[in-house]
Amino acid sequence: MPAVPSLDTSRRTVLRAAGAGAVLLASAGCKSAVDENTNPAGGGSSGTPKRGGTLQIGSMVDFTPALLFTQNSFSVLSRLVFNTLTAYDRNLVPQPQLAKSWQVAPDGTSVTFQLRENVRFHSGRPFTSEDVVFAINNLKEAKRSAQLRATAAVVSDFTVTSPTELTLRLAHPVSNLFDLFEFMIITDRETVEEAVTGKKLIGTGPFVFKTWTPGASLSFSRNPEYFVPERPYFDGVEVRIFPQAESLLSALRSKQIQLASGLSGRDIAPIKSDNQFAIQEFDTGGGATYVGVNVSVPPLQDKRIRQAISYAINRRRIVEQAFGGYGFASSAPWPKSSPAYSEATAKRYPYDPARAKALLAEAGATSLDLPLGFLSTAPAVGQMVQFDLEQIGIKTTLEPMEPAQFQTRLIGQTLPALWTGQHGFAQVHPSTLAVSAYPFNEAKNSSKFSDPGYTEIVQRAWRQVDPNGPVAKAAYQDLSEVLLDQQFVIDLVVLANLHATTSNLQGVAQNEFSALDLDNAYLA
């Protein structure tokens, strides 16, 4: 070891270094990024709407313009820029939006709309009947991939009486017609091709689209000519993209954002009991977690084995451990607000391993060894199902699939014997599930399940004149019954749709397709 000249660090040197650090921090703090993000609005007495400020929203997924007309993870924000013709209340009764009134023909084959006068698109162009015609025809195009395309396709003709009145003629009555009007955003027909490439988003909604920096943020400003008087309260909305749940939660905890969209029940556990934050739980639009069964794989064509699997799964454990206690265990796909929901259907398959084993024995199924596919991004449910099935003697081999691969196999009907996944579309009229959600589609589904009885029930439930009448409700019960009996889709948990917010954010609502409605939102 060579002799090193003495170079002791003096106290003065340490103080100088500390001073330099403080100067650096202080200079950085001249204009604070934190202060810029802290919303100047708010501070009013609780419950008093306060105008102004920019709402900062954090989202885990970025805007994908090509998916503008489909329901997808980012469609939570479509209601900022666009409106729909009607909007459901909590009992699925349509309420006026761009349409102020309507009359459905007694035979259900036509509906006449009176539209609001003096509504203008953000471009300044007046909203007219022709925009409704365009919106429906647009959804009929296969390339738009709108999940309610089957319902849009039923609209066979239009009669435009005036700029604010038109009649839609239907090929046959459908019970989910107003599901379509809840789903269908009204876009400016002159710029629709620019909308699907993200260049221009022009609607009639409460906020005007300003900028989009892919992967980073979107910004919206208040629409001063919004047709709802005195609304919205916010001057603008800024959406920031946080691709990781932990980062999104950190942004909320640091108050950099006031609303986090896309977090799961497990993600929000750290703020669950923190009164600085609120968890807004919507019982619709969250979809449901299920085990899909490929009935073409022997011996799964025997419904007793499918029912045995349903009895074998501890749904409550999945709610607690995979979803942080949000949502509820259910054998049926329906949320509690659905006309098809009943406690009996939700509890049809209680956790009963003994009964599951008895059904397996009755079906003569011994030493089953089946592949079990799952989304690699959401492994928890697959692993829990694997454990439960092992308890009744069904051995499974986990098969992880990344989302793109899963989608390919779902559409191509090439999923393995069993898989776990999530489906939507049970939150509106029950027929929408069977004609719009691919796992349930009576004509072609991932389970390769086909049954004339199922087809008859689906068509009957769909072709109702009065969606809330007794005949329709009986058809919904039949639909529920056939799904529960056949168990080609084994529903496990009806998921809650969660928004984690700062506790002073009030008035946030959402529609049945999870689109955020910020018309009445403000910071108290």
Next chain:
Amino acid sequence: MTKYLLRRLPSAFGVLLLASFVIFLILRAVPGDPAEQLAGNDPSQEAVDAIRRNLGLDRPLLAQYGTWLADLVRGDLGTSYMIGGSVSDLLGQRLGNTLELTAGSLVFSLTLGLALGIAGVTVKNRFGQTLLSAINSVSLIVPPYVSGFLLVFVFAIAWPVLPAGGHVSVFDDPQIGFQYLLMPALVLALPSAAVLARYVKDGLQQALGEDYARTAKSLGVAPRRILWRHALPNALPPVLTVLGMQIGVLIGGAVIIEAVFAWPGLGLLAEQAVTERDYPVIQAVLLFLVAVFVVVQLLTDLAYALIDPRVRLG
């Protein structure tokens, strides 16, 4: 020299052409295609087929490859299926963000590495040495993912002085941009700084033990002057070599940091494009990386040729 360059260029283009073909084919071999992603949740086969036709993905593979190549030659990297904008613009913007993060972390890495290395030879007391050793070890072994969330917890949640994530360019707003850059750049720099600190400390210890340093001391030259004027310049060359190697590590590490701090860089873009099978974007990102490698290789060969005439004449 020009002749040598002209001789080397065809093989460089050959590598790029081969790479473009391999990238194109591998992407198509992976299950899942953009049309299925663009069709949203629970799509029908009809919708997927219509989108596939719309994007031209129903054409023979060779025809699709030919179109892509022809567009490339014209300097057109195509349009993102998912994002909708020009891939060249997207790539330029995201590359700029990644380079901003990498440059920031390089500055931190160098500053911290030098500070810790110099402190390693100047701090004599046992507590100080133990503390420095602990800082070095922790910086080196704690994964940036963990240190990132720790810093966010301390400086964005417990003591909110910095934003938890996001990006404002330092070129657009230096004051605000610096605050967004501070945590991600620091986290990314920590492991590299620890490596550099070791080299600085070793280099300084060796230099301070040399005859010239001992002579200077015996002549009464101030220890600080010996350190800064004599030892440090002699200790730096190997440190700079290591720093060069660390640049690659920093760019690679930026991909993880971008996710933690929601920093919209090239890594996040690539990840999103792969997940969504956004062919034009993945192809452009991968080909860009190959091109960078080819250019660096070409420059290295040219440097060798410049130094050693046998290479360019052989």
